[in-house]
Amino acid sequence: MPEERHDFTTGQLARRTGMTLRTLRYYDKIGLLKPSQTNRAAVRLYSKEDVARLHKIQMLKYIGLTLTEIGQIIQDDATPEQNLRSSLQMHKEIIQSQIAHLQYVSRAIDETLGKLDRQGQQVDWDGVADVMRTIHREKDWSEQYHNAVRLQARMRLYDQFSSNKIGWHRWFFAHLGSQPHLKVLELGCGDAALWQRNADLIPDTWSITLTDLSAGMLEQVRMSLGAHSGRFKFLLVDAQEIPFHDNEFDIVIANHMLYHVLDMNRAVFEMHRVLKPGGCLYASTMSTRHLQEIEQLTQAFDPQIRVLDPVMERFQLDNGRDTLQTAFTEIEQIRFEDDMRVDEVQPLIQYMTSTPMNARKVLVGAKLDQFTSYLKEKIAEQGSIYITKDTGFFLARKTGIRTRRDRDDTEH
Missing domain, CATH: 3.40.50.150 (Vaccinia Virus protein VP39)
Structure with a gap:
């Protein structure tokens, strides 16, 4: 018996996800998220795979990627959209990486503030330069996401098909x-x-x-x-x-x-x-x-x-x-x-x-x-x-x- 489909209209998807109709229509217009099918009444319908893809888009926006970067990732990523657990885990790891980076930056700023307090008006410009380098280091979250996708793909092949x-x-x-x-x-x-x-x-x-x-x-x-x-x-x-x-x-x-x-x-x-x-x-x-x-x-x-x-x-x-x-x-x-x-x-x-x-x-x-x-x-x-x-x-x-x-x- 074929699996029963659960499709959503644009309005239903908006209410279910909290997205605005305007945003969903814009995603459709630019090809970021197009409905899987249109019924006889010309109503555009989104599948559960589309919902998973929308989740991915929103998570990538949260990470800080532009819609252009997200579009490239969606195009390149061959990961099945129904693999929601895998997608969620990957997004969690990227967010943890962001948190870790911000904590590292925060500590670097604290150390520099401490030096300024100890040195008074004598500014340690080398220390300030170090903080600036720290802030800009490892900030390419788009590339980090790509790397996470690629690592996940390699691990998935090993875990699924290895004899040992x-x-x-x-x-x-x-x-x-x-x-x-x-x-x-x-x-x-x-x-x-x-x-x-x-x-x-x-x-x-x-x-x-x-x-x-x-x-x-x-x-x-x-x-x-x-x-x-x-x-x-x-x-x-x-x-x-x-x-x-x-x-x-x-x-x-x-x-x-x-x-x-x-x-x-x-x-x-x-x-x-x-x-x-x-x-x-x-x-x-x-x-x-x-x-x-x-x-x-x-x-x-x-x-x-x-x-x-x-x-x-x-x-x-x-x-x-x-x-x-x-x-x-x-x-x-x-x-x-x-x-x-x-x-x-x-x-x-x-x-x-x-x-x-x-x-x-x-x-x-x-x-x-x-x-x-x-x-x-x-x-x-x-x-x-x-x-x-x-x-x-x-x-x-x-x-x-x-x-x-x-x-x-x-x-x-």
């Missing part, structure tokens, strides 16, 4: 062990998914420091961890200059981040330096075979399309040992056994257009329609598309003390 149902974060965390009274440092914690997805497993006696290059990200993580945030310390840190004493941590974590560091050798030396003798570095990455079928599919369709970011080739499972050997002598590689069998087109396309490469710019309009048909034919022929997942980590143990001079001698 344990999941990367649970598997990786299990290898950290549960020994009590450890000091743990994570470099480049990002959204701290490792800790959010394992909050129930963290030993009570661990002392954990989460670091990132982005102050706004750290504030967002603090809020996202909620009641668990008191378990952590948060610090702005560059992996190339770790601001801790020698031999301070039992565990250092670099989870899918080393390939982004400009001077990896320097970062590796720094991680070795802050580890205690016998301490362990957990440096995760993937191999060049990871998701290779995705690149092969797009290349067969159009050799100009690129999906996978080559930056990860700087530190991957096939060459990462060489990088770590500049400071560590005891290194073990541990792989996560997994793969995907994808039998739906849209999640795959959403992944492809979520990466920093050119797929999202090339796969538009008629080209996107042709590519969609191409993938549907592949799935019809094979039943599903097999995709390799080849991720893991290097477990590097500190067995001795190496100085900066030792490192320099090795490099030369």
Whole structure:
């Protein structure tokens, strides 16, 4: 039995949502929100998917985006409108990021006011300039929204189609062990998914420091961890200059981040330096075979399309040992056994257009329609598309003390 439709006229939608008729008609006029259908009496009708899209538009307006930016997002975003839970969660995360940024700005202003009070008429113009930079930093909420959509698309593909149902974060965390009274440092914690997805497993006696290059990200993580945030310390840190004493941590974590560091050798030396003798570095990455079928599919369709970011080739499972050997002598590689069998087109396309490469710019309009048909034919022929997942980590143990001079001698 087909699902019963619940359509609304413009007036009914206005009353149901609190929007004005004028606003709804304007959205229709500019193509931002057009009714899904018109009945025999020429009455324009909005579906429940239209209502979800209207919600998205209003949330993006609340975030501070212009109607032009919203229109571009609505056009580019292939996320099904009926996935309201996913949309709400994403909007919540963006708002939390805004709140975190404003709190960071507020503290910067307070610090500057304090300096002015102490200095009297002597104005610290460098401090004022720092506040101005802080206010303007990370303010492109349109780009942050796009990034959130893209990250969500990648996670959705993994969560929906991965064969290994344990999941990367649970598997990786299990290898950290549960020994009590450890000091743990994570470099480049990002959204701290490792800790959010394992909050129930963290030993009570661990002392954990989460670091990132982005102050706004750290504030967002603090809020996202909620009641668990008191378990952590948060610090702005560059992996190339770790601001801790020698031999301070039992565990250092670099989870899918080393390939982004400009001077990896320097970062590796720094991680070795802050580890205690016998301490362990957990440096995760993937191999060049990871998701290779995705690149092969797009290349067969159009050799100009690129999906996978080559930056990860700087530190991957096939060459990462060489990088770590500049400071560590005891290194073990541990792989996560997994793969995907994808039998739906849209999640795959959403992944492809979520990466920093050119797929999202090339796969538009008629080209996107042709590519969609191409993938549907592949799935019809094979039943599903097999995709390799080849991720893991290097477990590097500190067995001795190496100085900066030792490192320099090795490099030369």
